Amino acid sequence: SQTIHQWPATLVQPVGSPLSLECTVEGTSNPNLYWYRQAAGRGLQLLFYSVGIGQISSEVPQNLSASRPQDRQFILSSKKLLLSDSGFYLCAWAGLSTGELFFGEGSRLTVL
Amino acid sequence: GENVEQHPSTLSVQEGDSAVIKCTYSDSASNYFPWYKQELGKRPQLIIDIRSNVGEKKDQRIAVTLNKTAKHFSLHITETQPEDSAVYFCAAGYSTLTFGKGTMLLVSP
Numbered sequence: 001s002q003t004i005h006q007w008p009a010t011l012v013q014p015v016g017s018p019l020s021l022e023c024t025v026e027g028t029s030n031p032n033l034y035w036y037r038q039a040a041g042r043g044l045q046l047l048f049y050s051v052g053i054g055q056i057s058s059e060v061p062q063n064l065s066a067s068r069p070q071d072r073q074f075i076l077s078s079k080k081l082l083l084s085d086s087g088f089y090l091c092a093w094a095g096l097s098t099g100e101l102f103f104g105e106g107s108r109l110t111v112l
Numbered sequence: 113g114e115n116v117e118q119h120p121s122t123l124s125v126q127e128g129d130s131a132v133i134k135c136t137y138s139d140s141a142s143n144y145f146p147w148y149k150q151e152l153g154k155r156p157q158l159i160i161d162i163r164s165n166v167g168e169k170k171d172q173r174i175a176v177t178l179n180k181t182a183k184h185f186s187l188h189i190t191e192t193q194p195e196d197s198a199v200y201f202c203a204a205g206y207s208t209l210t211f212g213k214g215t216m217l218l219v220s221p
Contacts, residue, residue, distance in 0.1 A: 034208070036211075043201075043211060043212070043213035043214055044156070044201060044203075044211040044214075045211075046208060046209070046210070046211075049208055059208075090155060090156070099144045099146075099161075100146065100158050100161065101146070101148075101156075101158070101203075101209060103155040103156050103157070104155065105154075105155055106154075106155050
């Protein structure tokens with residue numbers, strides 16, 4: 001069966017520091033992968049999605065970036081964090097036959 | 113791009129009552145409409161979905177209706193229980209999903 005993992009689960013970072021969140025999927029090949037951010041305990045905002053290795057689409061301009069170095073690995077990065085980057089980050093993969101999104105456990109980022 | 117509006121933002125009901133959450137979308141090309149439930153501190157999980165070739169779908173106490181002409185869809189929960197308390201999100205799209213801002217449902221015993 002397919003599983004998705006992301007880490008770290010929680011992190012507290014100072015303003016201006018770098019960020020790296022990692023997500024891996026097991027049990028499927030060539031999945032569509034997504035990064036969402038959930039701020040203020042509510043809405044899910046799509047940040048990036050990828051349909052294949054090295055293929056990244058950005059939905060919103062920001063100081064974040066994403067990379068897909070391997071088929072089942074998706075990384076969210078920043079060179080310099082802002083206070084507004086605080087939130088709950090969710091990685092997800094899509095079941096191609098159903099379109100359903102399966103979310104990882106989430107990474108809670110607090111920027112101080 | 114797609115824009116999804118969700119109402120209400122907060123809904124309080126008594127155990128046993130019904131709850132209805134409504135969403136509208138803007139892109140007529142959207143053909144997939146899932147609903148997710150998110151408990152506090154946890155990941156969203158799919159509870160029911162509907163595609164544009166279907167008008168209604170039921171799964172035990174939950175049902176979803178879709179009106180493509182009016183571009184709106186709704187979630188209906190009957191005989192609510194305290195464990196139904198959570199944030200519910202609607203979404204719409206075809207290649208990517210756009211989510212509503214969520215509805216916090218509180219079911220009081």
